[in-house]
Every structure is written in C-alpha cells, then in structure tokens.
Amino acid sequence: MNFYAVKAIYKFEMARTFRTLLQSVVSPIVSTSLYFIVFGSAIGSRIQEVDGITYGSFIVPGLLMLSLLTQSVANASFGIYFPKFTGTIYELLSAPVSMREVVLGYVGAAASKSLLLGLIILATAGFFVPLQIAHPFAMLFFLILTCITFSLLGFIIGIWADNFEKLQLIPLLVITPLVFLGGSFYSVDMLPGFWQKVALLNPVLYLISGFRWSFYEISDVNVGISVAMILLFLSMAIFTVWRIFKTGYQLRK
Amino acid sequence: MTPAICIKNLNKVYDSGFQALRNINLDIKSGEIIALLGPNGAGKTTLISTICGIAMPTSGQILVDGLDIQKDYRLTRAKIGLVPQELTTDAFETVWNTVSFSRGLFGKAPKPALIEQVLKDLSLWDKKDNMIMTLSGGMKRRVLIAKALSHEPEILFLDEPTAGVDVELRKDMWAVINTLREAGVTIILTTHYIEEAEGIADRIGIINKGEIILIEDKDTLMRKLGKKSVILQLREKLSTIPHSLTAYDLHLSDDGYELTYTFDTQGERLGVTALMDELKSINISFKDIDTKKSSLEEIFVQLVEESQQ
C-alpha cells in the first residue's frame, strides 16, 4: 500500500475544497436557509404537520440527502475528470499507485467533503427548527455510507465522462430528479395510490426514509430495508469500480 | 550489469489502429544519457509514455532494472521521473504544494530540504508560494522538472525539455542534468535541437515512423557518418569547375569565389593533397582555407531521408 500517495491525493483534493471555502461552506448555508424560508415557512405554514412532525423539521433529512447526493457526485466526478481534462493525469498514471489507492484518495476526499457539508447543513437547519435526532449512530451510519456510495458513483462518472456535458448529464437527469421524487419534501403517504407504487421504485426513497427514521422514527419503508438498500448500493458501486479497472476500462491509452 | 531499461520487441498500436511503434529493441545502460531524435510524429513521446506507464504496450516487453513494468509497476515506476512534453500543470496550486504532492504520489516520505534544494537549483525558490497559474511558460516547465526530481528518480525522462525555453533556463537545466549525471542518474531526452544532443548525450537514437533507425555512440556516429569539407576562398572568380577536377566532389558558389570540396572522413584523405596539387597545376590560387565537419543535424536529415526512400 502506497500510503504516502493516498495521503498526497487526499490532501491535494481537500486543499481544493479549502481554497474555495466560500463556495464550499457559505453556499450550502445559503441554499439551506433558502429551502427553509421557501419550503419551511411558505409551504410549511399550510401543511403544518407530517406524521406528527412540523413540516420544517420533517424536511431536514431530505434536504440533507439532496445536498449530500448531488455534492458527492459532483465533487468526486470533477476530482478525477479534471486531471483528465487538463492532462495532469499523466503524473497519476506514471506513479507507483494502484487503482485502489487512487480510488481511496479521490473518493475518500470527496466523501469527507460531503460529510463536512452534511454537518454544516445540519447546523444551519438547527437555526430554523429544533433538531431532534432519535438515533445519532444510525444517523451517522446513513450519512457516512451515503457520502461514500455517491462519491464512488461520482468517481465512476468522472472516469467515464470524456466531456463536460457527460459529466453533468447523470447528476442533472438522474440524481436530482430521483432525490426530489424520493420524498425529500413529502411523505409517500401524501401521494395518490398509484404514484405511491411508482415512488417505491425509486432507490433514493429508501435512503431518505431510513435517514428520516434515524431522526424522528418515522419512515415510508421499514428501516431494515433502508439499511439493506444502502449496503446494496455501496456494494454495487464498489463492484462497478472494481470491474472498470479489471476489464481494462483504462485511463491509459 | 543489468541495463537500466531493456526494451524487447515493443509494438504500440493506438485504439485508432495507428501503429506508433514498430518492433523496438533497445537497451539503455545505467548512468548514460541518451538523446532521441526524430521528426514530429516519429513516436518519441509514445515510446516514453509506454515505458512510464501512461500508454499500454500492445506487444513486447519492457524491463526497468530487470523488473517488468507491468508486473512490478510499483518498483519500476518509483524509479522513474518524467517531464512531459506538454505543459500540463495544475492552475490553482502553489509551486511548493504541487512539487511536494509529486513526492508523496511516488511513495516517498516528505523531505522539505530536498524540495527546497530542487527549487533553488531551478531558480524557482522565490516563486514557491505562487500559484502555478501566475507563472510564465518557462517557469511552468521548471515546475514540471522540479516535480519529476522531487522523488529522486534513478531514471529521468525529459520529453523536449528545452522547447520554448530561454537561454537562462537552458543553462540551469544543463547544470541540473550534469549534477544528475554525476549522481549516476540515467537520462533519456528527446529534442529537436540537435546541437543539444550533440553537446550532452553519450548515445544518440534516431526514430522515424515508429522505428529506431539508428542507435549509436555519439562519437562513433559522428566519425562514421560525418563528412568533412574544405572550403577555399578563391583569389579570382571562377566561372565553371575546370574539366580536370570533375573527379572531385566539388561545389562552386554562385558568385564564383568559393569552392567547396566534400569528402568522407572514412575514405582516403589523400584527396585533399591531390586536389591542392591539381589546383596549383592549373593556376588556381586561394586566399583562405577553411574546414568544416558535418553536424549531427546533417547526419540526421540524411538518415531520415534515406529511411524514407
């Protein structure tokens, strides 16, 4: 294991984050606040309560998931795509590192950044609504695994993309819609019967549901299914990365 | 002694179907400096990329210090430093950070004193906290060299290190290369400045269309293929080359005042004396005489032309 290399990549990627501190920290605070003002106050004043929780509190887990998923994918995909784009990847390819170390460095950094972001959003939410976390460890479990899984997904996208359009395509056309339709801002019970069934096909719903359970002990699906789902996604992501490098889908020419 | 690099029957076909390297066989001795010459698109960068692990060989084998570059990539790549042809650098990182990053990436423990020395040798020390984006092209080239040297490679590839570089940096670079040579580092460089190869290399390789058409000790090469010319400045204008001299390879300048005799250094040297006698007998006198050895550049052009036929 080339420990120095993993550390170098990790540090390098984290430095990128801290260089853009304003964008990394202030922008999630602003957008979270906006969501609370628009959804929490404007809509929340009409919805009042969902499953016995005020609407403002209800949307906290979904809001977190929305940012975590999109940011994890965006960070990780950009992190590996950018060196390909500028050509600095030559150094990574000529270095004595295995793909496992590359993944560890890049995905580790992207996941750390998302985790940090999640905590910032959580703190911001605390200013608007009283926070209540019934199962802190379960909450962290979902939080961390989601960060890792979707950073892996981002990494895969970054490897696959050969232009900026492809880089944006999946986050924009797949991930954002799935999160919005996955019950971030509503409970599935609120949907008409047919759409409830459709909603259950959305994998992100299981994440949000499980995550919300760790806060308020309310969920759309059994929390055990949510745990199984996140583990399944993680395994799928790891398997895909492994396949990519195994079957010679190479960065090398 | 195990060669630093041993290349056996190497072929490289790009995904596009283009064959960039054809059956390359090459041994590079430890501690020597090899200059690779060849026209644009000859395959120099491809050869370097393949050895360094950036491009995959299609067939053949490459050993570094006797180790296979694919099976033992950790060991072989750790020994190699690469300065790429293209100026590919990060933009927002500082010089110090990007050079330290390279050292870590190559699996070496931090060693700030070494990085400091490298930056000083390359006149980059006062720029260490500058963002790379704010550096000039020549300075970026230095950063790339510093990155390659940061992990103390035993083998260094310099792909056109002096392209677009001023006299000052060239001097810096030759000084650095000399230090490395003394430390026993094997250096493989490509260049289009032939005088550079002539000045620094121990051996010269010439690549054309993916094939090594020649690899030879520099001095031997110059001796073997070098031509000499004797240039005579005539006192009186000559309108044509006299009939009695047609046996010699002579060239008369347009103004009729300069007569050039070209001969092979391998061939008989008697030619010059005979020519002098001949000139005297037909009363052609000259006021000055000069000799010229053909440069590597001429040898190079000649070889490439020959291989093209």
Ligand SMILES: Nc1ncnc2c1ncn2[C@@H]1O[C@H](COP(=O)(O)OP(=O)(O)OP(=O)(O)O)[C@@H](O)[C@H]1O
């Ligand atoms: N990724 C690639 N895919 C397909 N063909 C390529 C690729 N890279 C290089 N080539 C082709 O391979 C040949 C050799 O290119 P290479 O860059 O090795 O030449 P070179 O000798 O370094 O030239 P130069 O002096 O211009 O740097 C060229 O014809 C080039 O077009």
Ligand SMILES: [Mg+2]
């Ligand atoms: Mg080249």
